[in-house]
Amino acid sequence: MPKNMLTVATRKGTFVLESDDRRDWKLRGPYCEGWPVYHAIYDPTTGEIYAAAASEWHGSAVWRSADLGETWEMSSDGLTYGDEDGRKVSKVSTLARAGDRLLVGVEAPGIFESSDNGKTWSLLSTLSGQHGSEEWDDPANQPPGHLGISGFVTEPDNSDRFFAIVQGVGAFETEDGGSSWTPRNKGLRRDWPADYEDVGFCVHKLVRSADPERLYQQNHVGMHRSDDQGRSWNEITEGLPGDFGFAAAAHPHDAETFYVIPVDGGHGRTMHDGKAAVWRTRDGGSSWQDLRQGLPQQNAHLGVLRQAMTIDSHDAPGVYFGTSTGQVFASADEGESWSEIASYLPSISSVDVAVLD
Amino acid sequence: MADVRLPGTLTPLFPGLPRRVEVEAPTVLAAIDSLEQQWPGLRDRLVAEGPTLRSHIHAYVDGERAALDTPVEERSRLDVIAAISGG
Numbered sequence: 530m531p532k533n534m535l536t537v538a539t540r541k542g543t544f545v546l547e548s549d550d551r552r553d554w555k556l557r558g559p560y561c562e563g564w565p566v567y568h569a570i571y572d573p574t575t576g577e578i579y580a581a582a583a584s585e586w587h588g589s590a591v592w593r594s595a596d597l598g599e600t601w602e603m604s605s606d607g608l609t610y611g612d613e614d615g616r617k618v619s620k621v622s623t624l625a626r627a628g629d630r631l632l633v634g635v636e637a638p639g640i641f642e643s644s645d646n647g648k649t650w651s652l653l654s655t656l657s658g659q660h661g662s663e664e665w666d667d668p669a670n671q672p673p674g675h676l677g678i679s680g681f682v683t684e685p686d687n688s689d690r691f692f693a694i695v696q697g698v699g700a701f702e703t704e705d706g707g708s709s710w711t712p713r714n715k716g717l718r719r720d721w722p723a724d725y726e727d728v729g730f731c732v733h734k735l736v737r738s739a740d741p742e743r744l745y746q747q748n749h750v751g752m753h754r755s756d757d758q759g760r761s762w763n764e765i766t767e768g769l770p771g772d773f774g775f776a777a778a779a780h781p782h783d784a785e786t787f788y789v790i791p792v793d794g795g796h797g798r799t800m801h802d803g804k805a806a807v808w809r810t811r812d813g814g815s816s817w818q819d820l821r822q823g824l825p826q827q828n829a830h831l832g833v834l835r836q837a838m839t840i841d842s843h844d845a846p847g848v849y850f851g852t853s854t855g856q857v858f859a860s861a862d863e864g865e866s867w868s869e870i871a872s873y874l875p876s877i878s879s880v881d882v883a884v885l886d
Numbered sequence: 887m888a889d890v891r892l893p894g895t896l897t898p899l900f901p902g903l904p905r906r907v908e909v910e911a912p913t914v915l916a917a918i919d920s921l922e923q924q925w926p927g928l929r930d931r932l933v934a935e936g937p938t939l940r941s942h943i944h945a946y947v948d949g950e951r952a953a954l955d956t957p958v959e960e961r962s963r964l965d966v967i968a969a970i971s972g973g
Binding site for chain 1 (some may be wrong): 893895896898899926927930931932934935936937940942943968969971
């Protein structure tokens with residue numbers, strides 16, 4: 530029977546949850562010496578876990594474990610803009626595998642790559658020349674949270690093609706491995722004035738669906754869907770309790786099915802009315818259903834960040850999310866019912882799932 | 887040889903790194919670079935771009951607040967402190 534493994538990044542280190550049956554889970558950790566971890570992933574290419582972390586005292590580094598979290602090493606070799614540039618790597622925010630390269634997104638906005646599985650790093654791109662790039666390097670213009678590059682979406686069959694999200698600016702796509710970039714924000718809503726037509730959007734989460742043509746997006750003002758690989762977007766918010774959220778996950782086998790966790794768009798940014806719910810569409814966003822069975826429905830002021838929901842690859846996929854108050858909830862039946870599988874973790878930044886043979 | 891005292895948050899990151907180590911170096915930065923030779927990656931944990939000491943890392947030479955270019959004498963004591971911060 531395959532082992533199911535969740536890698537959970539928290540404000541105080543990385544944790545691992547394991548289960549054979551997706552019902553009973555065992556927790557290990559904390560790892561990474563209790564450093565704040567912003568994103569941790571299991572990489573099926575190498576079988577290693579990588580964790581992007583930034584200590585208040587000791588700076589940013591990428592941790593790696595070759596034995597599913599039992600032992601760890603870390604490196605920031607090359608993970609710098611240098612002494613002369615003026616920009617600083619204040620945080621490593623997000624990780625992704627693209628072919629033979631490991632990518633890490635950092636703040637101030639930039640992408641570093643590693644060809645030796647995280648031992649050494651070199652600067653790939655700062656997306657310089659894009660509209661707004663001069664402003665986003667100014668510390669005074671950085672959005673709250675200061676994630677810089679807040680997410681990647683890679684393409685399984687083409688490692689030269691991937692998206693990068695610049696926090697508070699928009700999504701950009703490269704088709705040549707990171708040398709050149711094109712904004713992919715056409716059709717997105719924004720409720721604020723902007724200097725440029727093609728940037729100035731607050732993209733929270735971009736997710737590839739089972740259909741290569743289709744992507745979903747949760748942003749600051751709405752859910753959106755693209756049916757042309759991100760070249761244009763249409764809003765699909767209607768039917769949700771609000772237009773704001775961070776976390777989102779796409780069904781691995783059904784392009785019409787997609788999950789999102791709406792949260793209050795004010796300063797609270799917790800689930801609406803203190804009642805926990807995951808919302809699911811089965812028809813590409815034409816309609817939405819709230820999934821609440823097993824989730825707390827009273828005084829549950831739960832926040833879920835952009836990397837903190839994921840879905841596994843089983844025929845009947847399991848859905849998982851971690852909260853800013855340290856709970857992990859899991860569903861083994863595509864979201865129909867939920868159970869709390871960890872309760873007292875530090876604030877959770879990301880949840881990643883792997884099915885190990 | 888200067889007597890260097892390192893913060894407890896540093897030693898778990900580098901196998902074999904003691905809390906107290908002797909180095910021969912003319913400045914604080916040179917002392918850190920000397921430790922880098924034996925424990926690669928250590929400099930990054932104390933020094934940010936600039937170079938400058940990381941914002942929550944403080945150094946004292948013979949009890950006086952020091953910067954990276956502060957001289958270190960033959961018999962100096964160099965305390966590297968992880969500031970009391972966080973939560």
